[in-house]
Amino acid sequence: MLHAVVAACLSAASAVLVPAGAAEQLDFRLRSAAVAGPGVAVRYTTACPPGVSSYGLGVSIAQRTGAHVATASGTVREPCGRRSREMVLAAGGVPFRPGVAYAQVWGCAGAGCFEVDPLVVVPVRFG
Numbered sequence: 001m002l003h004a005v006v007a008a009c010l011s012a013a014s015a016v017l018v019p020a021g022a023a024e025q026l027d028f029r030l031r032s033a034a035v036a037g038p039g040v041a042v043r044y045t046t047a048c049p050p051g052v053s054s055y056g057l058g059v060s061i062a063q064r065t066g067a068h069v070a071t072a073s074g075t076v077r078e079p080c081g082r083r084s085r086e087m088v089l090a091a092g093g094v095p096f097r098p099g100v101a102y103a104q105v106w107g108c109a110g111a112g113c114f115e116v117d118p119l120v121v122v123p124v125r126f127g
Contacts, residue, residue: 026055026109031084033061033103033124035096040072040089042103048080052110055080059089061124063101068094070101080109098127 027047034041040061048055060073072089104121 026057026107028057028105028107028120030059030103030105030120030122033126035126036088039091040096041086042074042089043084043086045083046080046085046107047083048109052080054078055107055109057087058106059087059103061089061096061101061103063096063099063126065094065097070094070096072096096126100125 026049029045031043031045033043042059042061044057044059046055046057054077056075056077058073058075060071063070070091071093072091074087074089076085076087078085101124102121103124
């Protein structure tokens with residue numbers, strides 16, 4: 001199994017999302033990503049605004065591997081309150097290799113979890 005380490009720039013990958021038509025904000029910070037068997041394990045933290053009980057989150061990672069693209073993605077909707085979380089993204093197609101990949105994150109807090117623009121796009125480094 002190939003283990004991966006996220007580039008130092010990833011530690012600064014954070015964003016606050018304000019859903020359209022809502023004052024609710026989801027604070028998201030991507031902590032690490034590692035190739036884990038056929039998928040990618042992503043560790044992150046979130047903070048919901050006061051009075052919000054749940055959030056939705058989607059993460060996808062893509063990496064050019066020669067003539068192909070390795071991809072992994074996953075979504076979760078869960079209650080607020082647990083700051084440190086881990087999600088295993090299901091991978092498809094070709095495996096990830098050491099090198100740069102890009103993570104794209106969507107998120108929302110409360111009931112407005114539809115048609116959300118990307119929250120943040122960050123480079124990650126495997127290997």
